[in-house]
Amino acid sequence: MASSEEYDVKREVAIANRILSNLGLATGVTADRGHASMRLPSDDGRFAVKGRQYAIDSLSSMRPEDMIICDTDGFLVDGPDGVVQCAEIKIHSCIYQLRPDVQSVVHVHPRFTVLLSTLGQKMTPLCQEGMQLVRDPLPVWPHVKIIQSHDEGMEVANLLGDGSVVLLFAHGAVTAGGSLSESVMAMAELEEQARMNYLALCALGRDYPSIPEELIQEITGRPPLWELDHFKGVIQEGGLRMSGIWNYHAAEAARGL
Numbered sequence: 001m002a003s004s005e006e007y008d009v010k011r012e013v014a015i016a017n018r019i020l021s022n023l024g025l026a027t028g029v030t031a032d033r034g035h036a037s038m039r040l041p042s043d044d045g046r047f048a049v050k051g052r053q054y055a056i057d058s059l060s061s062m063r064p065e066d067m068i069i070c071d072t073d074g075f076l077v078d079g080p081d082g083v084v085q086c087a088e089i090k091i092h093s094c095i096y097q098l099r100p101d102v103q104s105v106v107h108v109h110p111r112f113t114v115l116l117s118t119l120g121q122k123m124t125p126l127c128q129e130g131m132q133l134v135r136d137p138l139p140v141w142p143h144v145k146i147i148q149s150h151d152e153g154m155e156v157a158n159l160l161g162d163g164s165v166v167l168l169f170a171h172g173a174v175t176a177g178g179s180l181s182e183s184v185m186a187m188a189e190l191e192e193q194a195r196m197n198y199l200a201l202c203a204l205g206r207d208y209p210s211i212p213e214e215l216i217q218e219i220t221g222r223p224p225l226w227e228l229d230h231f232k233g234v235i236q237e238g239g240l241r242m243s244g245i246w247n248y249h250a251a252e253a254a255r256g257l
């Protein structure tokens with residue numbers, strides 16, 4: 001891979017880490033907890049990720065040159081002097097090993113998601129954003145310890161299966177996707193559902209209603225907008241732009257880089 005390509009990936013990953021902070025998923029006591037990663041497009045055996053042992057460590061302060069390159073066994077390939085892999089690098093490397101389709105992995109400690117796992121309260125769909133993520137019960141890794149060993153990483157990767165979310169009991173969550181935007185926004189939407197579930201729990205106790213499955217199916221089974229008469233010729237087939245919100249978050253996060 002040309003170094004300019006590698007720099008571009010590191011820049012995208014640094015921005016993704018900043019977005020996680022901007023969205024409130026790694027702030028305050030969790031400012032340095034978590035990491036976003038992305039596979040190198042021209043080398044699927046390596047990925048760029050936030051490291052550890054920075055003089056100043058927070059997701060919000062990450063720059064392209066702070067990112068490290070690891071292989072899919074979790075070994076350090078390249079990075080700034082003194083910077084090493086995060087302790088939980090096996091979350092990323094094991095998922096990349098088991099899921100060739102996954103291009104990006106995110107792990108953070110989002111407060112409402114963590115709290116609900118500790119309380120044993122299952123998330124159910126309560127608003128549009130992220131409702132698909134919590135439609136079925138989410139897998140939970142039943143340990144508070146961090147994921148350090150290869151076996152622990154494989155346990156989490158196996159729990160993920162072919163899904164996109166794993167909860168880590170009283171600790172955090174992991175999301176995986178086909179791009180940085182998918183994995184980061186899945187984490188943001190998961191936390192939004194968790195916040196809604198927490199509010200419902202406070203308001204009504206453990207047994208609160210949620211969006212019925214048939215109403216979710218009504219939304220997902222619809223024809224695309226460009227097939228409707230009033231959008232024909234206005235929106236081209238397949239031409240619905242959905243990346244605007246990600247570009248907004250990325251532009252905000254890239255300020256000062």
Ligand SMILES: [Zn+2]
Nearest residue numbers: 034088146172
């Ligand atoms: Zn963690």
